[in-house]
Structures are given as C-alpha cells and as structure tokens.
Amino acid sequence: MNEKELYRVWCENATADPDLAAELADIRDDEEAINDRFYRDLEFGTGGLRGVIGAGTNRMNIYTVKRATQGFADYLNQEYKNPSVAISYDSRIKSDVFSKAAAEVLAANGIKVHIYSELMPTPCLSFAVRRLKCQGGIMVTASHNPAKYNGYKVYGEDGCQITLRGAEIILDKINSLDIFNDVKSSDFDEELAKGNISYIGQDVIEDFYQRVLAEGINTDLCASSGLKVVYTPLNGTGNKPVREILKRIGITNVTIVKEQENPDGNFPTCPYPNPEIREALEVGLKYCREVKPDLLLATDPDCDRVGIAVPDGDDYALFSGNEVGALLLEYICSQRKAKGTMPENPVAVKTIVTTDIVASICKEYGVEMIDVLTGFKFIGEQIGFLEAKGEEKRYIFGFEESYGYLSGGYVRDKDAVDASMLICEMAAYYRTKGITLLQARENMYKKYGxxxxxxxxxxxxxxxxxxxxxxxxxxxxxxxxxxxxxxxxxxxxxxxxxxxxxxxxxxxxxxxxxxxxxxxxxxxxxxxxxxxxxxxxxxxxxxxxxxxxxxxxxxxxxxxxxxxxxxxxx
Structure with missing residues (x-):
C-alpha cells in the first residue's frame, strides 16, 4: 500500500488511542505530513524501536509497539519453553502506556510478564531480567532524546540488549505481521488478576542496591569527607535510586535541582535531557553557583548515563564522558591495586570510539584492554564471555565516550546509579587527599599524555x-x-x-x-x-x-x- 492507502487504513482502525485519532484527523489535507508518517515502518534496529511519538507506521504509538512486541513474543515462543519477560519504563510521554501495551501482548501470547510498578532505570531492567531468570526484557525509553521521542529497547536472557541474530529474527517476524489483524492482545488488569502479569517486588530493587554498593572501594571515607553535591535526575528515573545509594554510602550533603526532580516527559527546563550537552545542565549549574558544591551530577531520563561538572575558579567545568571514564578507570585500578583487591588478569572494555588514553592506563596497571563496537551491549557481551569461562571477576570496568559506565557484572548495560556512586566516592577520596577532580584530571594527562x-x-x-x-x-x-x-x-x-x-x-x-x-x-x-x-x-x-x-x-x-x-x- 502507498502512503495515502495506509493513512486511510489507520483512520479506520487506529481508534483505541484518542490522541492518534485526533492527529490523523488534523493531517487529513497535509500530504507531506501523511507521507512522513507512512513512507516507511519505524525501523526495528539492533536495540529495538525509537522515534517521534504519534500516528503512523513511522511513529511510536501503541500499534507499532504492539506489533514489535508480537514479533518479540513469536521469537521467544520459538526459542524457549514457557518464556518470561521483565518490563520497565522511564518518565517519557506514554512510557507507562507503551509498557502496559507490551505486557498485554506478551500475556496474550502465553508469556509471563514481570513489570515494575513505577518508572525505573534501564540498569534495573537489565538486573531484573537476570535476577528473575527471564528470557527477555523490554525497556520503554528514548534515553536522552528530546521530549517528542520515545523508544523500546529489547533485551535477551543475559541482560544485554538483544543480539544481532536475535534482532534479525525478530525483525523478520515483525515484517510478516499486519499491524491491525495479526497482533494478539489482552486486558492488563485481567492478566494481573490471573497472575500472568505481576509487579516486580521491592526485594529485587533491594538486591540491585546491594550489588551496586558492593562495587564501592573507599565508601567508608565518604561520610567524613565533607563532599558537597548538587544532583539533577533531569526529570527522569534516577531520582529515587541515585539519592538512595548516595545516602547509604554517607553522602548526605546533596542538593536536588527542584525544577528537574520529579518525572516529567515534557522536560520543561531541559529540551534536550542529555548530560553530554551543557544546555541540559544549565539549571543545575545555577544551583552550583549558589550552593558551591564539589560536584554536579546529572543522570539522563532512563538513568543509564551520567554527566558531571566540577569547580573551576569562579565557575564550573563540564567533564566529557571520556574524561570521567578514564578518571574512574585510573581510580579503580590504583585503589584496587593498593588494597590488594585487583583480580588476576584484570580486564577493561571500551568501545572503538572511546578515548585511546585507556590503553596507556591499562598498560600501567597490567590490565587487558578489549575494544568492541559502539553500543554498550558489546561491553555486556564481553562480561558474558568471561562469565561463561567462570572468570567474570576479571572484569573491573567498561565505558563508552557517551557517558555510560559500569564497574561490575551484576547488570549488562551501563548504569548511572553505579557510576554516580563511584564518581562521588572518587571525589570524596581525592578530597581527603586535598585533590580536586580538576587536579586529578590534570595529573592524569601529565602522566599519560x-x-x-x-x-x-x-x-x-x-x-x-x-x-x-x-x-x-x-x-x-x-x-x-x-x-x-x-x-x-x-x-x-x-x-x-x-x-x-x-x-x-x-x-x-x-x-x-x-x-x-x-x-x-x-x-x-x-x-x-x-x-x-x-x-x-x-x-x-x-x-x-x-x-x-x-x-x-x-x-x-x-x-x-x-x-x-x-x-x-x-
């Protein structure tokens, strides 16, 4: 069918969401708008779906989400006996709607669903997949994209985003489906009552916290270090878990950026909720100029990435993801070596676009460095390879230049809860030595170039x-x-x-x-x-x-x- 024919089909069938019906009516005479929404199917890539929220085959909506989920369900039922899936979602517009729509399709296909009762970070989804022994996972998020976007990331039983092979099979199955006639669905509340859908308990969340805390090296120094922090979750999922972890390690002097504290998919004070760019941190930086902290922390909406700023004269300097990752690697290596906790034949992993200073740091501490393709799932995959050989403890750190870090194998995706803890611990440790993070960065460059x-x-x-x-x-x-x-x-x-x-x-x-x-x-x-x-x-x-x-x-x-x-x- 061409774009106009698809448009007519959608006008007749896309009636479950009044927002979509209204949008379709609004573009009735706009050929360009119709073409943009229907000229292609929203691409299911290696990570899943991501696109602008709205009506059409080239948009994120309950129909494109349900079709993708039917393809995922067909794949799981082909590959596994009695599969189960964990689901989480962030603060974006319709994230909760899309997560429930996915749950309804999975349940209708005989797949057990474990879903968080409130928005939770991406690493918590990866953790739940492994902790609950699921065969798959779904995270509804568009990470750091502007408010008009949402997305849908698919995970395998290892807690990593789906493999290339898995993505290809799922895509083939999706392509064979008619979006309105070939998708099974059920009622969320009815499936919840039957036990086919269940909420993930606090015990899983607590286990996640404990695994993060176990990654600490000098957390005993934090309470007495005097470290002062300003934190913004950028209206996303990091608010509760990051604050809880910082409290547990003794970082209590934390000022929250109120305008960005609570979930809000419109991101009113940061149109691009991306800790890589200064614009997203501007409100937090205003707080810094008043509060005068040692550190500004900013996690993105699904709390898998974190950005920082540190005092620099009368203002605050932003660090790049490469700089934070390299500083964390240097800190972890030096402290684990000093404490005698460095594993035999340690391994660090980075993506091919990440800073080459890592090679020099790894050489200094006798760490094997592995380069992988862009995408944190390839770092998670390396942890899986080590785990398969009974050598998971060799992995000490992995990161990518786009502000994603992970120091342990308890999840298989980047984790801004873990990274926030380690960054604060590192800053607290250096503070007790009379060294700022700015000085620590300069020392690193003097040492390695x-x-x-x-x-x-x-x-x-x-x-x-x-x-x-x-x-x-x-x-x-x-x-x-x-x-x-x-x-x-x-x-x-x-x-x-x-x-x-x-x-x-x-x-x-x-x-x-x-x-x-x-x-x-x-x-x-x-x-x-x-x-x-x-x-x-x-x-x-x-x-x-x-x-x-x-x-x-x-x-x-x-x-x-x-x-x-x-x-x-x-």
Whole structure:
C-alpha cells in the first residue's frame, strides 16, 4: 500500500488511542505530513524501536509497539519453553502506556510478564531480567532524546540488549505481521488478576542496591569527607535510586535541582535531557553557583548515563564522558591495586570510539584492554564471555565516550546509579587527599599524555536525509581522504567490509568484530577520525581525537581536523 492507502487504513482502525485519532484527523489535507508518517515502518534496529511519538507506521504509538512486541513474543515462543519477560519504563510521554501495551501482548501470547510498578532505570531492567531468570526484557525509553521521542529497547536472557541474530529474527517476524489483524492482545488488569502479569517486588530493587554498593572501594571515607553535591535526575528515573545509594554510602550533603526532580516527559527546563550537552545542565549549574558544591551530577531520563561538572575558579567545568571514564578507570585500578583487591588478569572494555588514553592506563596497571563496537551491549557481551569461562571477576570496568559506565557484572548495560556512586566516592577520596577532580584530571594527562577528543553530530531529517546519509558514507568508503587537517591518513578501517588497510605499506588485514557501518581514519602522530551513522537518530556522528603534548596544542589541532573533516557533511 502507498502512503495515502495506509493513512486511510489507520483512520479506520487506529481508534483505541484518542490522541492518534485526533492527529490523523488534523493531517487529513497535509500530504507531506501523511507521507512522513507512512513512507516507511519505524525501523526495528539492533536495540529495538525509537522515534517521534504519534500516528503512523513511522511513529511510536501503541500499534507499532504492539506489533514489535508480537514479533518479540513469536521469537521467544520459538526459542524457549514457557518464556518470561521483565518490563520497565522511564518518565517519557506514554512510557507507562507503551509498557502496559507490551505486557498485554506478551500475556496474550502465553508469556509471563514481570513489570515494575513505577518508572525505573534501564540498569534495573537489565538486573531484573537476570535476577528473575527471564528470557527477555523490554525497556520503554528514548534515553536522552528530546521530549517528542520515545523508544523500546529489547533485551535477551543475559541482560544485554538483544543480539544481532536475535534482532534479525525478530525483525523478520515483525515484517510478516499486519499491524491491525495479526497482533494478539489482552486486558492488563485481567492478566494481573490471573497472575500472568505481576509487579516486580521491592526485594529485587533491594538486591540491585546491594550489588551496586558492593562495587564501592573507599565508601567508608565518604561520610567524613565533607563532599558537597548538587544532583539533577533531569526529570527522569534516577531520582529515587541515585539519592538512595548516595545516602547509604554517607553522602548526605546533596542538593536536588527542584525544577528537574520529579518525572516529567515534557522536560520543561531541559529540551534536550542529555548530560553530554551543557544546555541540559544549565539549571543545575545555577544551583552550583549558589550552593558551591564539589560536584554536579546529572543522570539522563532512563538513568543509564551520567554527566558531571566540577569547580573551576569562579565557575564550573563540564567533564566529557571520556574524561570521567578514564578518571574512574585510573581510580579503580590504583585503589584496587593498593588494597590488594585487583583480580588476576584484570580486564577493561571500551568501545572503538572511546578515548585511546585507556590503553596507556591499562598498560600501567597490567590490565587487558578489549575494544568492541559502539553500543554498550558489546561491553555486556564481553562480561558474558568471561562469565561463561567462570572468570567474570576479571572484569573491573567498561565505558563508552557517551557517558555510560559500569564497574561490575551484576547488570549488562551501563548504569548511572553505579557510576554516580563511584564518581562521588572518587571525589570524596581525592578530597581527603586535598585533590580536586580538576587536579586529578590534570595529573592524569601529565602522566599519560593529552588525548583531546570531540564529537560532532550532523543531522539529516526525513526520507531525503536518510538518502543523504547513505551517500556520504558511500563516498567516504569508496574514496577515503588521504589527509585530514594537514595530517596524512596512515591507516583506514572499514567495519562494514571488515577490512583494515595500512596506507603506508598497502597491507590489508581482517577486522574480527561484527560488521558495522563505521569508518576509521588513523592519522600520523596518533590522531584519529571515526565516522558512523547513529543507530537511534537521523544523524552522522564523527569522533575526532587530537593527540598532542598539551591541551592548547591539542585544541588547535582538533580545530583544524574539524574544519577539514566537516566538509564531508555539507
């Protein structure tokens, strides 16, 4: 069917949600609006669904959610006997509605559902899957996207986001379904009464807290350290768990950003609730200028990522995800070594777009470093590989540049509850030594060198934008640049064709990671440029690394790299 035919079908059938019916009526004479909503199905990628909330096949709504869930249910019933699924959701618009819609489909397909009774963070979903021995999980969230978005992440029985194989099978099953005629559903309250749907108990939440607390190294120092914190959950799920964990380790001088304390999917004071960007932290920074804390913490709506700011003269400096991750790795390694708690043959994991300073830190402490594709599920997968060999305790830390961290194997996704605790503990420890986090960062760069990394996103909206992104990636792949910012490209990696080429010698070798649409350009002197399309947003992301002896020269080089490489995205 074409877009107009699909529109008519939806007008006739999408009657369960009055918001959708009203939207469909409003766009009756708007051909462009109809086309945008129906020109494609909302893509079910390796992580699930993510898109703008609204009517149509290219939107997040109860029908696209139910269709995806039917595909997931068919997969689970094919792969397992008597499967069960855990469900959680964040503060976004219709997150609770979508989570209940998913539960109704699963229950109608004979699948037992365990659902949190209130919004809970992504790591709590991963934990519940493993703790309750489920075969799958669903987290309703769009992470840090603007308020108009929502999403739906699918998890496997290992607590990681679904594997590439699983995602492909689920997608095939979804594609075979008619959105209105092939989806089984039931009534939530009736299934709850029958016991086919049940609420996840406080015992599971308490077990999660205990596992997070077990990751502490110097938590005994926190209560007497005098650490002062401002915290914002950015109107998301972190409010209760982060505050509870900080209280339990003795961090009691915590000021909450009131405007961003309670759940609110409209995110009225931070249109982009992303701790990576300064705009999301502006209200918190105003508090900092009044309260004068040692640290500002900000967790994103589903509380799997955390950003920080620290005092810098009369103002506050934001740290990047690379800097926080590297500082945590250095802290964990140094303290576990000092206390004699470092495991034999320790392992740290990072994504290929994450700072290369990790290699130097790992070398200093005898830690094996593993590089994986972008996406925290690949870090979780490495923990699973270790667990399968009975070596899970070898894993000490994993992180990605986009502010996601995890220090233990109790969950298989990034955890801002764990990270918030460790960041506060680290700050408290250094405070007792008379060292600020700003000084700790400088000490790290003096020790290992300056790796200055930046991320740029180029947005391409709509159908034409998708085509433009494909064209850009094809051009860079087929005719890669020979130099960037005046530096020669000495090595080129194409993760889609699995080919690594040494430009100097002409020698080619195989990349053994799974295929992915990622290109990497290694430059003389140790600098680097990596480019990939986002898996969740209509963006191409570029990661630039300028390796120089000091910050000033690194920033100058990065500027040249940016100006030159950005020409590819015009």
């Amino acid at each position: 300056m790796f200055y990394q930046t991320l740029y996103s180029f947005t391409f909206e709509g159908e034409s934008g998708m085509k433009k992104m494909d064209e850009i990636m094809t051009t860079l792949r087929n005719t890669p640049p020979t130099e960037i910012g005046g530096l020669k490209v000495v090595k080129f990696e194409d993760y889609k064709t699995s080919v690594r080429k040494d430009i100097i010698t002409g020698q080619e070798s195989e990349i053994t990671l799974p295929k992915s649409n990622v290109l990497a350009f290694y430059l003389e002197g140790g600098s680097k440029a990596i480019v990939r399309p986002s898996g969740t947003e209509p963006k191409i992301k570029t990661y630039l690394t300028a390796k120089q002896p000091n910050l000033a020269s690194a920033q100058a080089l990065e500027k040249k790299l940016c100006e030159d490489f950005s020409k590819n995205f015009k």
